[in-house]
Amino acid sequence: MVRPTPRPGASALLLLRYAALVTLSALFALPFLWMLGTSLTPADDVLDRFRPLFPARPAWENYAEALTVLPFGTFLGNTVLVSVLCMIGQTCSAALVAFAFARLRFPHRDRLFLLVLATMMLPPQVTMIPTFVLWTLPGWVDSLKPLIIPSFFGGGAFFIFLLRQFFLTVPAELEDAARLDGCTSWGIFRHVAVPMAKPALTTVALFSFIGHWNDFLGPLIYTQSMEKKTLAVGLTAFKSLHGTEYHLLMAASVVVLLPILVIFFCAQRYFVDGLASGAVKG
Amino acid sequence: MARMTARERKEARDALLFLSPWLAGFVLFTAGPILFSLFLSFCRWDVIRPIEWIGLANYRQMFQDRLLGTALVNTLVYAALYIPSSLAVALGLALLLNQKLKGMGVFRTLFYLPTLTQGVATFTLWSQIFDPENGLLNRGLRYVMAEPPRWLLDPAWAKPALVLMALWSVGGTMLIFLAGLKNIPAEVYEAANIDGARPATQFWRVTLPLLSPTIFFNVIMGTIGAFQVFSAAFVLTSGGPSNATLFYVYYLFNRAFVYFNMGYASAMAWLLFALVLALTVIQMRLGQKWVHYG
Numbered sequence: 001m002v003r004p005t006p007r008p009g010a011s012a013l014l015l016l017r018y019a020a021l022v023t024l025s026a027l028f029a030l031p032f033l034w035m036l037g038t039s040l041t042p043a044d045d046v047l048d049r050f051r052p053l054f055p056a057r058p059a060w061e062n063y064a065e066a067l068t069v070l071p072f073g074t075f076l077g078n079t080v081l082v083s084v085l086c087m088i089g090q091t092c093s094a095a096l097v098a099f100a101f102a103r104l105r106f107p108h109r110d111r112l113f114l115l116v117l118a119t120m121m122l123p124p125q126v127t128m129i130p131t132f133v134l135w136t137l138p139g140w141v142d143s144l145k146p147l148i149i150p151s152f153f154g155g156g157a158f159f160i161f162l163l164r165q166f167f168l169t170v171p172a173e174l175e176d177a178a179r180l181d182g183c184t185s186w187g188i189f190r191h192v193a194v195p196m197a198k199p200a201l202t203t204v205a206l207f208s209f210i211g212h213w214n215d216f217l218g219p220l221i222y223t224q225s226m227e228k229k230t231l232a233v234g235l236t237a238f239k240s241l242h243g244t245e246y247h248l249l250m251a252a253s254v255v256v257l258l259p260i261l262v263i264f265f266c267a268q269r270y271f272v273d274g275l276a277s278g279a280v281k282g
Numbered sequence: 283m284a285r286m287t288a289r290e291r292k293e294a295r296d297a298l299l300f301l302s303p304w305l306a307g308f309v310l311f312t313a314g315p316i317l318f319s320l321f322l323s324f325c326r327w328d329v330i331r332p333i334e335w336i337g338l339a340n341y342r343q344m345f346q347d348r349l350l351g352t353a354l355v356n357t358l359v360y361a362a363l364y365i366p367s368s369l370a371v372a373l374g375l376a377l378l379l380n381q382k383l384k385g386m387g388v389f390r391t392l393f394y395l396p397t398l399t400q401g402v403a404t405f406t407l408w409s410q411i412f413d414p415e416n417g418l419l420n421r422g423l424r425y426v427m428a429e430p431p432r433w434l435l436d437p438a439w440a441k442p443a444l445v446l447m448a449l450w451s452v453g454g455t456m457l458i459f460l461a462g463l464k465n466i467p468a469e470v471y472e473a474a475n476i477d478g479a480r481p482a483t484q485f486w487r488v489t490l491p492l493l494s495p496t497i498f499f500n501v502i503m504g505t506i507g508a509f510q511v512f513s514a515a516f517v518l519t520s521g522g523p524s525n526a527t528l529f530y531v532y533y534l535f536n537r538a539f540v541y542f543n544m545g546y547a548s549a550m551a552w553l554l555f556a557l558v559l560a561l562t563v564i565q566m567r568l569g570q571k572w573v574h575y576g
Contacts, residue, residue, distance in 0.1 A: 017381060024393070031396070032395055032399065034418060038410075093303040096300045105297075106293065106294040106298070129322065129544055130314070130316075130322065186296075246410065249406055250407070253399070253404075257398065264398055265387075269387060
C-alpha cells in the first residue's frame with residue numbers, strides 16, 4: 001500500500017515502531033512456542049538440555065497419549081459446562097443489576113452502588129473459608145455446583161461496574177421516547193439498552209468465559225474426585241503420576257488453549273472497541 | 283424522605299426486581315460468610331470437632347507467629363516489586379498498541395496470549411525456563427554473564443523471578459490502559475500540536491493526567507491482586523526456597539486447608555483485609571491529589 005510520506009524520517013520511524021512491536025511479540029510468544037515445541041518432543045528427549053526448540057521429528061503421538069492417559073474428556077466436559085453456564089449467568093445477571101444502577105431511580109441508589117464496589121475491594125480469601133463451609137451444608141462440596149451457582153447472582157462487582165458505564169452512555173432521549181410509547185423498564189432494558197451495549201456484553205461474556213476456563217483456585221477447593229475436576233486443576237495430575245511428564249502436560253495444555261485462542265482472536269476487536277465505546281474515535 | 287409519586291414508586295419497584303439477583307447473592311454468598319468468618323476468627327475449629335469460642339487468642343497468637351511475619355514481609359516485598367513494574371510494563375505495551383498501524387489486531391492477540399495461557403501449564407513452562415542449568419533464560423544469560431542467578435532455587439532471586447513471570451501476563455491491565463488511552467479525545471492532542479508541544483511533553487502533560495482515572499483503577503486493582511498472590515508459589519515453588527515465596531494467602535491456605543486451623547486462618551484473613559482496606563483508603567486519599575476526572 002502506497003501512502004504519501006507526511007515528513008522526512010517518517011518511514012524510518014514507522015520501521016522502528018514495527019521493530020519494537022515484532023521484537024516484543026516474539027518475547028511474548030517465545031514461551032508459547034517453547035510450550036508447542038515441548039508438546040511435540042519425544043518422551044526420551046524432554047529432559048535433554050541441548051534439544052532444539054522444535055524437535056526434528058515431531059512426536060504427534062504425545063497428543064494422542066495426553067488425551068487418553070487421564071480422563072481428559074471428563075475434564076473438558078466439566079470445564080465447558082462450568083465456563084458456558086457461568087458466562088451466561090454472569091453476563092445476564094450483571095446486565096440486569098447494572099441496568100438498574102444506570103437507568104432507574106430509587107432511594108439510596110448511590111450508597112448501594114458503593115457497597116457493590118466495596119465487595120470488589122474485599123479480598124476473596126476473607127470469605128473463602130466460610131463460603132467453603134456454606135457449600136458443605138447442602139453437601140455440595142466435590143461437585144460443580146459451588147463453581148456455577150454464584151454466577152447467576154449479580155455476576156460480580158467488576159462486571160456490574162463495567163456494564164453500568166455502558167448503559168450510562170445510552171442517550172436519555174431514546175429512553176424517554178420509549179417510555180412515552182408505553183415501554184416498561186423491562187422493555188427499555190430488552191429493546192434499548194441491551195442492543196446498544198452489545199460490544200460491552202460481548203466483552204463481559206468473553207472475560208467471564210476465559211476467567212472460568214482458566215480458574216484454578218475454585219476447582220482446587222471444591223472438587224476432589226477425578227470425575228469432577230476441570231482442566232486447569234486436572235492437568236496437575238501429569239505432575240504427580242511419576243514425575244512431571246512435560247511432553248504430555250504441554251500437549252494437553254495446547255489443546256486447552258486452542259479453543260479460547262480462537263474465541264479471543266475472533267472477538268478481540270470487541271475488547272477495545274467495547275471498553276472504549278463512548279470514546280471519540282480517531 | 284420526600285413522598286414519591288406513583289411513577290417513582292413504580293420505578294423503584296422495577297429497580298428492586300432488576301437488583302434482586304445481586305441482593306440475593308449478597309445475602310446468600312457474601313454477607314453471611316463475611317460475618318461467619320469474623321465470628322470464626324474468635325474461635326478454634328478443625329472442621330470435625332465443635333466450634334469453640336476462644337476470644338482474642340487467635341489474634342494474640344498471630345503476633346508470636348514468626349512464619350506469619352515472614353509471609354507478610356514476603357508479600358510486601360512482592361507487592362513493592364510487582365505493582366510499579368506491572369503498571370509501567372502494561373502502560374508501555376498499551377502505548378505501543380495504541381498506534382494507528384496495520385496488523386494491530388495480531389500484535390494485540392500476541393501480547394494478550396500469556397494472559398490466555400495462565401494456569402498449571404504456564405507455571406510448569408516457567409519452571410523449565412527458570413531452570414538454572416537447562417533453562418531458556420540462563421542459556422541466553424550465559425552469553426553475557428558467567429554465573430546467571432539460580433532463580434527459583436535462590437532465596438534472593440525467587441521473588442523477582444515470580445514478578446518477572448507475572449509481568450508476562452499483564453494483558454488484562456494492558457487492555458484497560460488501552461481503553462483509557464482510546465478514551466482521550468483527539469482534540470486535546472490537536473490543541474497540543476497547535477501549541478507546538480513535543481511528544482514527551484504531550485505524554486507528561488496530556489496523556490498521563492487524562493489517563494489518571496485509569497491509572498488509579500489499575501493501582502487499586504494491582505494492589506489488591508499483589509496481596510492475593512498465591513497460585514504461582516503454590517505450583518512452582520511450594521513456598522520455598524527457605525520460605526522465600528511463602529506468601530500471605532499461601533500460608534493462610536495451608537493453615538485452613540492443610541492443617542484445618544479454620545479459626546486461625548479466619549483471623550489471618552481479617553488481618554489481611556484490614557491491611558488492604560487501610561492501603562486502599564490511603565490510596566484514595568492520595569488519589570484526590572493526582573487523579574483528574576473530566
